[in-house]
Amino acid sequence: MKRVLVTGAAGFVGRHAVAALAARGFEVHAVGRTAPPGLHAFHAADLLDPAQRRAAVQAARASHLLHLAWITTPGRYWQAPDNLDWSAASLDLVRRFREAGGGRAVVAGTCAEYDWAEIDRLPRAELESPTPRLRSEGDAAAIRIGQLFESSPCRPATLYGAAKDGLRRILAAYAATADLSLAWGRLFYLYGPGETPGRLVGDAARALLAGEHLATSEGRQRRDFLHVADAGAAFAALLDSGVQGPVNIGSGDAVPVRTILEAIGALTGRPELIDFGARPLGPTEPACIEADIRRLADEVGFFPRTSLEQGLAETVTGWRGALSSSASAP
Structure with a gap:
């Protein structure tokens, strides 16, 4: 039996990862403050507390580790000093996991690790829409139009991106010396039922269903959005593979x-409630951010299953039900 220890298991991505891991035959253990359904065992701990963190790792004795937990408060996490705490805690977590006998770890990264400064800005890039599919490994032209592959330069512009990029570099060096199989899943943009406030799709659905105006940009910028269920399943597939190093997790x-x-x-x-251009x-927003997912598809063997149309319909239905239940509550 493959035993996995999951951090962030009760989070937006984690809930879906737990289900996908169980479907793949993993004995799923989770560590954190809240236990989601579908677990074999839960180890209550504050991951930022060294003693509690190490005790949970020792108790789980897992062969695999999926580390998703991090500060994710919308609007705050980009520059929050908490990123430093999570970097230190993550380094110790992976080390203790390996020293307890673990052999395979996957850690969640972010597309914010990449250098976005070389990507075209609007309005110039609008003249090139739709984006041509260059896809040439190392092709500077592909980077310029926002197509990012795992070997693209990493020069993060935020503390969050820098903390993730620094963590990846240190863990990669450690894994090479400690005989640890390590993969790094770089997440792009996510959406789906259960989003916390501050995310584009969920905020838009809630506002329009409530009859509120939604002030937004012209919306010409292109972004790679992936349904959260696919993100969870992609992490499970990556962990269950032998693929190492960075792997983009997006829709492509x-x-x-x-x-x-x-x-x-x-x-x-309620389309009339959307105030485009408000x-x-x-000025620093890239015109396009898109994942090259060839490693995910060809090496991991995973390709997103949820179309954007289906995913948005599920998300709106979910928020319609949630708002209806909230309105009918005493």
Whole structure:
């Protein structure tokens, strides 16, 4: 039996990863403050407390580790000093896991590790829409139009991105000396039922279903959005493989934010409430951010299963039910 210790198991991605790991035959243990359903065992601990963290690792005695936990508060995590705490805790977590006999670890990274400064800005890039598919390994032209592959330069512009990038570099060096199989799943943009406030798709669905105006940019920027269930399943597949190093976890197809919001407007029946252009797009925002997912598809053997149309419909339905239940509660 493969035994995995999952951090962040009760989180947005973690809940789906737990189900996908169980479906793959893993005995799933989780560590944290909240236990999601579907576990074999739960080890209550504050991961930022060294003694509690180490005790949980020793108790689990897992062969595999999936580390998803991190500060994720929308609007705050980009520059929060907490990123330093999570970097230190993650280094110790992986070390203790290996010293307890663990052999395979997967850690969640982010597309914010990449250098976005070389990507075209709007409006110039609008002239090139739709984006041509260059896909040439190491091709600077592909980076310029926002197609990012695992070997693209990493020069993060935020503390969050720098903390993740630094953690990856140190863990890769440690894994090479400690005979640890290590993979790094770089997440792109996520959406799906159960999003916390502060995320684009969930905020848009909630606002329109509540009859509120949604102030947004023109929405010409293209982003790679992946349904959260696919993200969880991708992490499970990556952990269950022997693939090492960075692996992009995205849909592989960036679409205009405007297209996403127009779809949500149609699904909620309130397209007139979307105020395109009411908010300016930051001058440093890249025109396109898209994952090259060839490693995920060809080496890991996983390809996203949920279409954007299906995923957005599920998300709006979920929020419609949640808002209806909230309104009918005493």
